[in-house]
Amino acid sequence: MASHRRAKQPGRTRVTVLTATAAAAVALTSQAAQAAPQPSKNEVKEKVDKLYEEAEKATEKYNGAKEQQTRLQKEVDALQDKVARGQDELNTLRAGLGTVASAQYRSGGLDPAVQLFLSSDPDTYLDQASALDQLGSKQTEALTEIQSKQRTLAQQRKEAQAKLGDLADTRKELGTKKREVQTRLASAQKLLNSLSAKERAALKKDESRANRASARADLGKAVPASGRAAAAFAAGQSKIGTPYVYGASGPNSFDCSGFTSWAFAQAGVGIPRTSQAQANAGTRIYSQSQLKQGDLVIFYGDQHHVGFYAGNGQILHAPRTGTVVRYESINNMPFQFGVRI
Structure with a gap:
């Protein structure tokens, strides 16, 4: 048969001791928190000055990223303008060759090489000597120029794309550096706000004194x-x-x-x-x-x-x-x- 003995309750004396101990611990913790010394005005100023120095370091990195962004943007714009002009020139060359082909067609026969050009990429056959042999000198010159222009455009587009990637990375870095500066400045302001009104006034007075000294500077x-x-x-x-x-x-x-x-x-x-x-x-x-x-x-x-x-x-x-x-x-x-x- 199972035993149903009642668990022994702690004595009143023991409960009192435990309660008193807990109360004492809370009181000591509270006193320790109250006794924690507040940083002095000079200590706060030293920390704030250090944060300002760190903010300035980050500021110069921010300035560098901003300057790089401006430079890259100019380079990208210039490349995109170059690509646009090149495309216009290419379109003009193609239109000119198309006019020659139309004239040949109306006169009774379209040069097979021109016909091939108009139906596919000139890079496919310009490397074949047999195609060049069938062309007149003017057509050869036009097709060669078109091929060269296409290659140049492809290279410029590739370069512009790479610059756009660099620009995106720089903008990301710019944002990171800006947040770093703002974090340092916010921490400095928080420290200054922890001072009493009297201490903040004293720091302001120190700054005014420095400005007055500047006005009296002997060069x-x-x-x-x-x-x-x-x-x-x-x-x-x-x-x-x-x-x-x-x-x-x-x-x-x-x-x-x-x-x-x-x-x-x-x-x-x-x-x-x-x-x-x-x-x-x-x-x-x-x-x-x-x-x-x-x-x-x-x-x-x-x-x-x-x-x-x-x-x-x-x-x-x-x-x-x-x-x-x-x-x-x-x-x-x-x-x-x-x-x-």
């Missing part, structure tokens, strides 16, 4: 590197106070390389769009003491930032998101070399 007796460097630098000076916006190339907002390329364009000089490409656009100068006003200055090992040398250890540049075009010390970032355009 010494700076000598321009050349007439065009002087013109580009003067154009850059006219944009002091203009906001930094990633991917922007003026005239109402700039990123770092957008600022320098725009300024040189005002001097009638075309330079590449990205900082890495600008690093190879002229003669490199590795000693700061040899820099002259209007020289480009390249920063960071991966060359993701560029500005103008202004003189007396100062640079003129578009620093980063949240700032404006201004003067700053050349020592604020890791200098790599100058570039004389």
Whole structure:
């Protein structure tokens, strides 16, 4: 016979101890969460500056992809125009040969080779000497030209198709780089929003102080590197106070390389769009003491930032998101070399 003994219930003392232990654990967890230190204003600023630097790296890659997209689009358009013109020329040549064939037919006989051409692809029989022997010199010349035009068109169509594939890949890369920049900027903004109103005001005050320092920058007796460097630098000076916006190339907002390329364009000089490409656009100068006003200055090992040398250890540049075009010390970032355009 099965036993129906009742399970032993835990004693009141044990339940009380367990309840008390659980309550204590919850309380300790709550206290630990409350005691977790909030990052200071300086710590947040350090993280935000790092995110802005990463965003600028991604921005220059975005600029490179955008520049490549523009170049590829121009090449595709040119090839498609070439194909269209070639097709028109081919149609004209075919129409001309058709007119000859009509005349032969009306005069009592259609040349067998022309008849063959009109009923199939000329590539099929132009390689056969017997067909060429039956043609007159003008017809031979016309058919040869048509064949050549067809081959050229086929090659141009193939090239255009390849360029279209490259263009599609570049557009995809462009979207990826844009999202990367936006992610970094959004993370930076989230960190800034975690600060108190007082701390955000303090950071804003620091930026205002940097702008005031820029207005008082002493450029010494700076000598321009050349007439065009002087013109580009003067154009850059006219944009002091203009906001930094990633991917922007003026005239109402700039990123770092957008600022320098725009300024040189005002001097009638075309330079590449990205900082890495600008690093190879002229003669490199590795000693700061040899820099002259209007020289480009390249920063960071991966060359993701560029500005103008202004003189007396100062640079003129578009620093980063949240700032404006201004003067700053050349020592604020890791200098790599100058570039004389």
